[in-house]
Amino acid sequence: MSGEKYDDYNFPHTHPEGDVPEGHPGNVTEIQGAQVHQLRAKLEAQGYTTRLDTNTLLRYLRARKFDVNLAEAMYIKAETWRKDNDIWAKGTTxxxxxxxxxxxxxxxxxxxxxxxxxxxxxxxxxxxxxxxxxxxxxxxxxxxxxxxxxxxxxxxxxxxxxxxxxxxxxxxxxxxxxxxxxxxxxxxxxxxxxxxxxxxxxxxxxxxxxxxxxxxxxxxxxxxxxxxxxxxxxxxxxxxxxxxxxxxxxxxxxxxxxxxxxxxxxxxxxxxxxxxxxxxxxxxxxxxxDSEYLGPFFKSGANASGIKPAAVAPAPEATA
Missing domain, CATH: 3.40.525.10 (CRAL-TRIO lipid binding domain)
Structure with missing residues (x-):
């Protein structure tokens, strides 16, 4: 599945060419890219629609040595925690x-x-x-x-x-x-x-x-x-x-x-x-x-709420 609909970054989203560790944005192998697509497809099939951008999924994959099944379990555990745990009230995310x-x-x-x-x-x-x-x-x-x-x-x-x-x-x-x-x-x-x-x-x-x-x-x-x-x-x-x-x-x-x-x-x-x-x-x-560096909140990967800080005008969108 394509990540285009999730990768609507409004800030620099890859590392510059050079000494970039493998598995990080800007240095992803063909196999690792396929693993990102596989992980996204598995999660979409289970109804997940937020925080499926490429960079977020790469972080989960790196944390689990690019084992797609382990990364999937980690992601699901985190998403479940966001909606149901003993810290905040039931029914609150x-x-x-x-x-x-x-x-x-x-x-x-x-x-x-x-x-x-x-x-x-x-x-x-x-x-x-x-x-x-x-x-x-x-x-x-x-x-x-x-x-x-x-x-x-x-x-x-x-x-x-x-x-x-x-x-x-x-x-x-x-x-x-x-x-x-x-x-x-x-x-x-x-x-x-x-x-x-x-x-x-x-x-x-x-x-x-x-x-x-x-x-x-x-x-x-x-x-x-x-x-x-x-x-x-x-x-x-x-x-x-x-x-x-x-x-x-x-x-x-x-x-x-x-x-x-x-x-x-x-x-x-x-x-x-x-x-x-x-x-x-x-x-x-x-x-x-600093309003110079604040842009619209990232909608699909980092913060699904889309709430902007109070009294801060968004800056023009930055390009990578």
């Missing part, structure tokens, strides 16, 4: 939630667990910062519910797909599909993770099962003593492609971060020079809030 979501408790929540997107790295990708060492689930439970926290997490993942990555792609003039992540372990102790294990397990499952192939680089900073030894064991269990994306750093992490992230885009507390008014965690600064 994630697409509907994204269109109207409001999270006024965020400033209070961020006092106990900052998780935010902030500007871009030197490749133009969104930078995501998570300060795991500050997590205090007990305090957060007095502010909001775990269900609302997980819903907000899902909404933010949706906003990575649209408008964040399309806006970043328009700004650099090439396709961007991944984020640059900073995971700060400062303050993590023997009781931190166990006390929040249930929440973190659910959050991790959402990321791995429903939003594949979104990790570009991961910097684990302020790693406590002994973590490198543990990591050397864990990394042996992971896919080598994933391991190459991850760097474990101690307290002297700033020079390495600055190799990847411009100082003016990196918050001061992490060795950069950025001081957003009201604080970087709540600024949501980035191309996705």
């Amino acid at each position: 994630l697409d509907e939630i994204v269109a109207t979501w409001d999270y006024p408790e965020k400033p209070k929540i961020f006092e106990h667990y900052p998780q935010y997107y902030h500007k871009t790295d030197k490749d133009g990708r969104p930078v995501y910062i998570e300060q795991l060492g500050k997590i205090n689930l007990t305090a957060m439970g007095k502010i909001t519910s775990q269900e609302r926290m997980l819903t907000n997490l899902a909404v933010e993942y949706e906003r990575v797909a649209d408008p964040r990555l399309p806006a970043c792609s328009r700004k650099v003039g090439r396709l961007l599909e991944t984020c640059c992540t900073i995971m700060d372990l400062k303050g993590v102790g023997v009781t931190t993770i166990p006390s929040a294990y249930g929440y973190l397990k659910k959050a991790s499952a959402i990321s791995q099962d429903c939003y594949p192939e979104r990790l570009g680089k991961l910097y684990i900073i302020n790693a406590p003593w002994g973590f490198s030894t543990v990591w050397s064991i864990i990394s042996g269990w992971l896919d080598p492609v994933t391991v190459k994306k991850i760097k474990v750093l101690g307290s002297g992490y700033a020079p390495t971060l600055l190799e990847q992230i411009p100082a003016e885009n990196l918050p001061v507390e992490f060795g950069g020079s950025c001081k957003c008014e009201g604080g970087c965690p709540l600024s949501d600064a980035g191309p996705w809030n």
Whole structure:
């Protein structure tokens, strides 16, 4: 089945010629192209009509080593989760939630667990910062519910797909599909993770099962003593492609971060020079809030809701 009716991209949608990994847009073999068509046909036959664009299906296929049956199962699991799980009310879909979501408790929540997107790295990708060492689930439970926290997490993942990555792609003039992540372990102790294990397990499952192939680089900073030894064991269990994306750093992490992230885009507390008014965690600064790089929302692949950000006029459509 043709992907033309789904591939109505309004942002750069292929990588430029050159060093493009196989299986990514711009370097797809004839066999991989056939696997995309096969996967789409199988899903259409089961009644699926959204998020069937080529780039989305390629992400599912890459996540499952181009095993069409495994990619199909992963896609169906994710689509089922969007419509039926224990996070949001029965009969409500994630697409509907994204269109109207409001999270006024965020400033209070961020006092106990900052998780935010902030500007871009030197490749133009969104930078995501998570300060795991500050997590205090007990305090957060007095502010909001775990269900609302997980819903907000899902909404933010949706906003990575649209408008964040399309806006970043328009700004650099090439396709961007991944984020640059900073995971700060400062303050993590023997009781931190166990006390929040249930929440973190659910959050991790959402990321791995429903939003594949979104990790570009991961910097684990302020790693406590002994973590490198543990990591050397864990990394042996992971896919080598994933391991190459991850760097474990101690307290002297700033020079390495600055190799990847411009100082003016990196918050001061992490060795950069950025001081957003009201604080970087709540600024949501980035191309996705600049009307120059915002276009009509992508209709069939990333965000089926088609809702545009309030008070932002769409920019002219970009070409690949």
